[in-house]
Amino acid sequence: MxxxxxxxxxxxxxxxxxxxxxxxxxxxxxxxxxxxxxxxxxxxxxxxxxxxxxxxxxxxxxxSVPTGGVAAAGGGGGAAADKGEVAAEKEEAKVEEEEESDDDMGFGLFD
Structure with a gap:
């Protein structure tokens, strides 16, 4: 790269x-x-x-590359469960984002 x-x-x-x-x-x-x-x-x-x-x-x-989003079918929980999972994932990502102290996370463009 x-x-x-x-x-x-x-x-x-x-x-x-x-x-x-x-x-x-x-x-x-x-x-x-x-x-x-x-x-x-x-x-x-x-x-x-x-x-x-x-x-x-x-x-x-x-x-065209799949990004690992929530599947529309299966799981048995229906749309309400899917929305709850998405909300939980967003909250988790938000918490992780706030914890980061370095913008570059210690990596340079050419590392």
Whole structure:
């Protein structure tokens, strides 16, 4: 993922076709040593493609991924039980969200 992120940063910075050295420079700036095998694969897969089209295609694929929501059928509890479960999940998520102290949770973009 870090290689794709660095490639996108270079592309968003105006470099329509980032090279391996461009990506290495970005990764080096945050203290990451690039692995040439991964780097070359990312460049091979993305070279010559419009980044905005690749992102749009990826978003459409993500839209079809199930997110683990409450099932509409089964369970025997009916809609009232489902609403109660959803409310409980929202309350739990709200409590967890309030407990977080770091916005980045100790992780950087390139970790």
């Amino acid at each position: 870090r290689y794709v992120a660095a490639y996108l940063l270079a592309a968003l910075g105006g470099n329509a076709s980032p090279s391996a050295s461009d990506i290495k420079k970005i990764l080096d700036s945050v203290g990451i040593e690039a692995d040439d095998a991964y780097l070359n694969k990312v460049i091979k897969e993305l070279s010559g493609k419009d980044i905005e089209e690749v992102i749009a295609e990826g978003q459409s694929k993500l839209a």
